[in-house]
Amino acid sequence: MTDRHKLCRTHRSVWLLCLGILVLIYQAAPSADAASLSNAFSWNLHLSLDGVDNFSGGIAPGAVGNATGKAGFAFNTARAGWWSGGRLVTEFLALQNGCPENYVGDVQGVNNLTCLNRGALYKLYYRQNMGNVTLRAGLISANDYFDTTGVANRFLNVSYGFTPTIGVNVPGASSYPFSSLGVMGSYSADGWTAMGGVFEGDAIHPLRNPYHRGNMVWLEADRSGSLDGGNYTVKVGAWRNSQIPQYQSALGNDTSGLYSIGEYRWKQAGMAWGGFLELGAAPNPVNTLPWYLGAGLRLRHFWLARPGDSLGIGMARAWLRGTPHTAETDVECYYSAKIISHLYLQPDLQYVIHPSGSYPNALVGLLRLHMRFS
Numbered sequence: 474m475t476d477r478h479k480l481c482r483t484h485r486s487v488w489l490l491c492l493g494i495l496v497l498i499y500q501a502a503p504s505a506d507a508a509s510l511s512n513a514f515s516w517n518l519h520l521s522l523d524g525v526d527n528f529s530g531g532i533a534p535g536a537v538g539n540a541t542g543k544a545g546f547a548f549n550t551a552r553a554g555w556w557s558g559g560r561l562v563t564e565f566l567a568l569q570n571g572c573p574e575n576y577v578g579d580v581q582g583v584n585n586l587t588c589l590n591r592g593a594l595y596k597l598y599y600r601q602n603m604g605n606v607t608l609r610a611g612l613i614s615a616n617d618y619f620d621t622t623g624v625a626n627r628f629l630n631v632s633y634g635f636t637p638t639i640g641v642n643v644p645g646a647s648s649y650p651f652s653s654l655g656v657m658g659s660y661s662a663d664g665w666t667a668m669g670g671v672f673e674g675d676a677i678h679p680l681r682n683p684y685h686r687g688n689m690v691w692l693e694a695d696r697s698g699s700l701d702g703g704n705y706t707v708k709v710g711a712w713r714n715s716q717i718p719q720y721q722s723a724l725g726n727d728t729s730g731l732y733s734i735g736e737y738r739w740k741q742a743g744m745a746w747g748g749f750l751e752l753g754a755a756p757n758p759v760n761t762l763p764w765y766l767g768a769g770l771r772l773r774h775f776w777l778a779r780p781g782d783s784l785g786i787g788m789a790r791a792w793l794r795g796t797p798h799t800a801e802t803d804v805e806c807y808y809s810a811k812i813i814s815h816l817y818l819q820p821d822l823q824y825v826i827h828p829s830g831s832y833p834n835a836l837v838g839l840l841r842l843h844m845r846f847s
Contacts, residue, residue: 513550515847516544516545517545517846518844518845518846520541520543520843520844520845521841521843522539523541523570523587523841524536524839525584525839527837531832532832536576537570537587539569539584541568543565546564547560547563561599561600563594565592566591566592566595568592568650569590570589571588577828579801579825579828579835580762581789583629583837583839591650594612596614597611598612607661608658611654612680613652614653615647615652618668620693621708622749624747624769625767625769627819629805629819630787638753639730642728642762643725645686645724645725651679652676653672655671655672656670674689674715675687675724688715690715692710692711693710694708702739703739706735707735708733708735710733711729715727726760732753736749743774746773752766770787779811785805788803788804789803789805797830802825803823805821805823807820807822818841818843819843823839
């Protein structure tokens, strides 16, 4: 089969998925006037421009630039006058990015928006809330809901947003900038949330023969509450990747693992603090990265004249197998400045100790300009 025929098959799958979801919603929907339908739509736009420079160490000094854009739309069934709790979400992604790992040589990834050039449909799913229960089905990025650390969302190193015991050992896992077909559900009550989901095993090519490329199962339990004047969240999760032998080298072996996240937010002297601790375990001998430890602090509202600014410092350590050094450690600090409404400028500095367990220590500087609208 030619590349053109494969591309046509992929595009056909995308449109069939879109059409199927729209037909199901249309058949279930009562009539609504034009004003209600207009009110039901919302949109968002995110644009990011990055510069990444490996000043010294690693493989070699060098710099790359990145450009990332996301545009999304959502349709709320309650606002349309139909039924409550329904929401249809779609998002498109465009990337034109360099790969700083070619200079730094690290495993974890100093920048979470790099090493890929693509334009694609990123999300297309339906969500339904029913009391304490939430269901989602369609083209979903599993990492939007599983293995997330809210306090760490401004850090640029990939490990703070996606535990490397998953991301490195299972390249086909469903996480930005990839998504996969899947179904998931959650139940929340009295400060507890339980989640589970099943996703196809190839998020890199989510619509290419999706039922014959393995699967990945996620389970997570969260607990949130108040403690000593602050708010905490504790998460414990497990995952299992099942992949057929012919795709294991590209998408990940049959393997499994655990992760845990702890977050604590508190206020002191008018300043908003946040701390986090992340743990990852995938001890199966087939995994090249069996253990992970991450931790950090974030501070907001420390400058009365600039309430939208934040700063943070963190450490991400990934243990490795078969390398001269047993681990790679990344130390990161950043300052995120709100320039005007919807516009942020973030300088970031990272020091990578033993990149990939093999290369000299690297000093990396990053600068991100981020715009978001809705």
